Amino acid sequence: MLNKLPSSISALLAIRADGHSLPAGLYTRxxxxxxxxxxxxxxxxxxxxxxxDVPEPGDATVVDIGKTSLILLRNDDAQIRVLHNVCRHRGARLLGEGKTIVSKLVCPYHTWTYELTGELSYAPHMGKDFDKDCHGLKLASFKSIGGLIYVCLSDEPPEDIARLEEAMGPRLAPYDIDNAKVAYQTDVVEEGNWKLTIENNRECYHCSANHPELCVSFVDLDFGFDPEMLSPEDREQADEHFRLYEARTRTWEADGYPSAAIEQLVDCATNFRSQRLIISGAGESQTHDATAASKKLLGHMTRKDLGDTHLWGQNSWNHFMGDHAVVTIVIPLSASRTLVRTKWLVHKDAVEGVDYDLGKLTEVWIATTDQDADLVARAHAGVLDPAYRPGPYSRFSETNLNKFASWYIDRMQAHGY
Known part of the structure; x- marks a missing residue:
């Protein structure tokens, strides 16, 4: 007789075992x-x-999150705004997908016209008693943290984003990301659930077998290991590596660059982790030879030996290096499809072919993202299989996956599921 599977979401959440992956239905239903x-x-x-993304006044780009469409723009006063892409007349979309330049936001349906601050300025044939002030575009709550734009679509955004602001403001300041330039962008649709995409990114247990390009600059010891499986020589090498980490972190922080690990991964609403990581090999950047891809360093950076400031978030991961940054945003499309949007940033005045080679800049993370897309598709196909049962996480290499799964369960239950 087949085991009866839980029919409610709450029952699925309740049967998840600590230290194990999620029940299949939480990925597939x-x-x-x-x-x-x-x-x-x-x-x-x-x-x-x-x-x-919107460097000049009038620059706008549309970002769709499920059924919600948002306009990220810079208004005439050079201020960032995030507006709902919904006309206040009868709901038509104001802007289509992608980037554009606008002086005003004009609904193509009935020409209701909005200023770039969201105020309604023109609504023809609505009568003298019509109050335009009551029909401005709906604003979305947003924060710019070191040039990264975060949005909450709730009327009651979680307050613990304050710790992310406090932690990342000083860490990102030298990179001056709000004044960087997007040198390249890719959109890859992974054939898997968004949680599998995030889980895949939060461990490097799989890296040595699947990411040869990335492993040139990544130090595999940073991502966990079973000490009992190491030879005495390898154990001494690991101990030496961690002594180097302690010394390097002390030096970086003494020089004014916050570097120690900081995380808010459980018992919280806003999920993040950051640490300055040592770059292997030449030690400069995540490229095929670990040397810098751009001669013009990011923002106010004057050094190429400051490692990789990584930042995980609930739907993103980021790497900030002396010469460039890689920013990735995850947007679910369906239970089985996930958009992975990656952007490569350089100094705003860096010139392609003069200051940087686009191929060298992008090749490592293009290859890594394609490899990850294949792994996520394999994982999703597996959780669809009737033979799937939640498996145990490695307590050496996948502790952050257990934290993510626990946080996921906790947040779902906190919201009544």
Missing amino acids: EDVFEADMDVFFHKHWIAIGLEC
Whole structure:
């Protein structure tokens, strides 16, 4: 006789065993996907873009999160705004997908016209008693943290984003991301659930077998290991590596560059982790030879030996190096499809072919993202299989996956599921 599977989302959440992956239905069911969108992509802070996506007044770009469409723009006063892409007349979309330049936001349906601050300035044939002041565009709550744009679609955004602001403001300041330039962008659709995408990124247990390009600059010891499986020589090498980490972190921080690990991964609403990591080999950047891809360093940076400041978030991961940054945003499309949007940032005045080679800049993370897309598709196909049972996480290499799964369960239950 087949085991009866839980029919409610709450029952699925309740049977998840600590230290193990999630029950299959939490990855595959459409009702769970709708709940995820409600809880994690409407009631929590999510990354949607960058200040440098809209560098000049009038620059605008549309970002769709499920059924919600947002306009990220820079207004005439050079201020960032995030507006709902919904006309206050009868709801038509104001702007289509992608980037554009606008002086005003004009609805193509009935020409209702809005200023770039969201105020309604023109609504023909609505009568003398019509109050335009009551029909401005709906604003979305947003924060720019070191040039990264976070949005919460709830009327009651979680307050613990304050710790992310406090931690990342000083860490990101030298990179001056709000004044950087997007040198390249890719959109890759992974054939898997968004949680599998995030889980895949939060461990490097798989890296040595699947990411040869990335492993040139990544230090595999940073991502966990079973000490009992190491030879005495390898154990001494690991001990030496961690002594180097302690010394390097002390030096970086003494020089004014916050570097120690800081995380808010459980018992919280806003989920993040950051640490300055040593870059292997030449030690400069995540490229095929670990040397810098751009001669013109980011922002106010004057050094190429400051490692990789990584930042994980609920729907993003980021790497900030002396010469460039890689910013990735995850947007669920369905229970089984996930958009992974990656942007490579350089100094705003860096010139392609003069200051940087685009191929060298992008090749490592293009290869890594394609490899990860294949792994996520394999994982999703596996959780669809009737033979799937939640498996145990490595207590050496996958502790952050257990934290993510525990946080996921906790947040779903906190919102009534």
